[in-house]
Amino acid sequence: MFVLVNLKTYPCDPVAVAEAVRDVDESTDARLAVAPQAADLARVAETGVETWAQHVDPIEHGSNTGHTLAESVADAGAVGTLINHSEKRLKLADIDGSVRAAERAGLETVVCANNPEQIGAAAALGPDAVAVEPPELIGTGTPVSQADPDIVEDAVEAADNVDSEVSVLCGAGISTGDDVVAAGDLGAEGVLLASGVAKADDPQAALEDLVDPL
Ligand SMILES: O=C(CO)COP(=O)(O)O
Numbered sequence: 541m542f543v544l545v546n547l548k549t550y551p552c553d554p555v556a557v558a559e560a561v562r563d564v565d566e567s568t569d570a571r572l573a574v575a576p577q578a579a580d581l582a583r584v585a586e587t588g589v590e591t592w593a594q595h596v597d598p599i600e601h602g603s604n605t606g607h608t609l610a611e612s613v614a615d616a617g618a619v620g621t622l623i624n625h626s627e628k629r630l631k632l633a634d635i636d637g638s639v640r641a642a643e644r645a646g647l648e649t650v651v652c653a654n655n656p657e658q659i660g661a662a663a664a665l666g667p668d669a670v671a672v673e674p675p676e677l678i679g680t681g682t683p684v685s686q687a688d689p690d691i692v693e694d695a696v697e698a699a700d701n702v703d704s705e706v707s708v709l710c711g712a713g714i715s716t717g718d719d720v721v722a723a724g725d726l727g728a729e730g731v732l733l734a735s736g737v738a739k740a741d742d743p744q745a746a747l748e749d750l751v752d753p754l
Pocket residue numbers: 546625673677678679680681711712713714732733734735736
């Protein structure tokens with residue numbers, strides 16, 4: 541299973557969480573990575589943890605003030621990027637442009653979507669993976685795998701119908717090892733999570749619990 545920890549803009553220490561993710565990664569067969577804010581990418585990558593961006597823009601080098609360039613993200617040490625997170629939604633043409641920009645820079649891509657219908661559209665753009673995250677469950681602590689397991693199964697089917705090479709992650713409310721196992725049982729190859737680790741008093745202990753049954 542792939543466990544991608546999105547730090548959003550939570551007031552945590554990104555380097556401390558990165559070190560915890562790195563250390564736990566060494567003790568599990570699961571693949572762990574962390575997605576800090578763009579400004580923290582280089583510091584986080586220096587810890588040696590697998591580092592992801594939260595977003596890249598559909599642009600090239602040039603006159604694009606305030607944008608995030610895929611090549612700069614890669615130069616800072618990121619190996620992948622989220623695109624179209626529910627908190628950073630893009631138009632279809634821009635999702636496509638961001639996937640192409642990420643590919644150009646050699647970044648792995650996970651395109652997020654709210655529901656199985658959008659997952660089919662996202663998979664058609666040819667990312668490495670898609671992630672289904674019902675927005676109403678994000679940050680609630682109620683895992684999507686428990687609250688609405690059909691969403692995960694339908695997302696896996698929708699992606700498979702379009703492109704069987706595109707793997708499916710799920711996210712929203714995931715905070716325990718049981719939640720991760722349940723996601724895997726529903727066909728997901730990984731999970732996206734945030735508050736369960738980034739807001740935990742002890743992020744390392746929270747991560748250890750998450751990967752324990754894997
Ligand atoms: O948005 C998410 C991950 O990208 C999910 O957030 P929570 O894990 O806090 O529900």
